[in-house]
Amino acid sequence: MKDDYILELQHIRKEYPGVVALKDVSLEVKKGEILALIGENGAGKSTLIKTCSGAVIPTSGKIVINGKEFTHMSPQLAAENGIAIIYQEFNNVKGLSAAENLFLGNPIRKGIVVDKKAMEKEAEKAFAQLNIKIDPKTLVGDLTVGYQQMIEIAKAILQDAKVLIMDEPSAPLTTAEVESMFKVCELLRQKGVSIIYISHRLEEIYRLSDRIVVLRDGEYIKTLITKDSHVDELIQLMVGRSLSETFPPREETYKKDEIILELQNVSGNGDRNINLQVRKGEILGLGGLVGAGRTELVQMIFGAAKKTEGKMIFKGEEINPKSPREAIDLGIALVPEDRKRHGVLLGISIKNNINMPIYKKISRASVINNKKELEIAKKCEEELLIKTPTLHQIVKNLSGGNQQKVIIGKWLAANSELLIFDEPTRGIDVGAKAEIYKLMNEVIASGKTILLISSEMEELMGMSDRIIVLAEGRITGELGKEDFNQETIMKMASAV
Ligand SMILES: Nc1ncnc2c1ncn2[C@@H]1O[C@H](COP(=O)(O)OP(=O)(O)OP(=O)(O)O)[C@@H](O)[C@H]1O
């Protein structure tokens, strides 16, 4: 061991049936450095860092913490040795409050009784440090994904970790929240804490990290010194090829006066007085901060939440979908933000998930046409480059990015007319992102319409024909393509 290494992973191998997730991967983390870990979806990033907590037991290899060798970890060993992980799919309990989640498994006690008041007080302090406004008493299930992630970060900080491992922490956050998270990272680095930072956003890697480790197909590729490396080289190392433009050009396919969906004075689910028109064949972007009411709005359109006032007109007729099922039958699809809760059935196969909305269509007298079913799934696998040994793989075992592709594939297969994408590329790698953008363009070219929620400014501006901005449940502005500008959108997003 070298003195300045706090954590070393040595020759880690992990096999699953039909997949070798990691092949002989080694890396070292220095004290007080921010080490970025990058690679395409399915490269093995999450699997690798999970060996540090015992969530994954390596087939072979060693974990060395501060000179102490382990063949595998357990959550308790990890905590004792100062390792904290914020997972990609967070492990919070939706029915407990923010404060209770913060002290999950380690509550503050007064004698033998759990001291709720003290935990709420500590939670308030921790949130204040992070500059976030969460009432410690709020149920975590009632918070947006963005806030839920913030609680995870606060939790790790409270544990006084020596190595903080973050698996795509910025993915669900807005620009402003990412900034405050970065500040926390800098602060921790100054205190000598080491950070392993996984992200698909290369600009973050460049801002934050000291060194970069690249994985590809479960193999260690290279370690780079961030300030001496170039982004083109990085992408080349990740994907094994160079990439063309991220935002492919698209022909305008909409006509100004052809409206597919119109909302008139719609209120409900936290939104007030929403008036908007979606033109057939356009990508309408919805911008705003986390909690602005965008997800809430599309939930009403999708029949997943109740509208209390106003009218929704879809293809010239008033609609009032009372359930997602009704919305789906009308031709409306939603790729949700929180895929673990709403997007896929984790316990069933890729093939079943993709065919889920269309089983009625491909069955006769309740007998599923298996050939058709497989064909549809196969096509989807090829078009979206879903990385899996077999279409029978259960979705839970896929990498985060590949799960997202399965959801998108499902709605493309269902042939929906209005597709609502809520943060569609969250956690998706550069190569796959480009594929999804290309696909969106194909969706549009085939006469369909997209409503796009994105907190990634580049994506929102790069893909949309028009952008409507929301703040605190109201529309605060609208921009045509010629007026797209990051600052203007941010201003509208923080207008009250
Ligand atoms: N429990 C499991 N059973 C079978 N295969 C698995 C399991 N967990 C992971 N894998 C496979 O291991 C590989 C690596 O997955 P991993 O989640 O580590 O990728 P990742 O780099 O984190 O990707 P992403 O950027 O999409 O999150 C993938 O091919 C995945 O399907």
Ligand SMILES: [Mg+2]
């Ligand atoms: Mg991952």
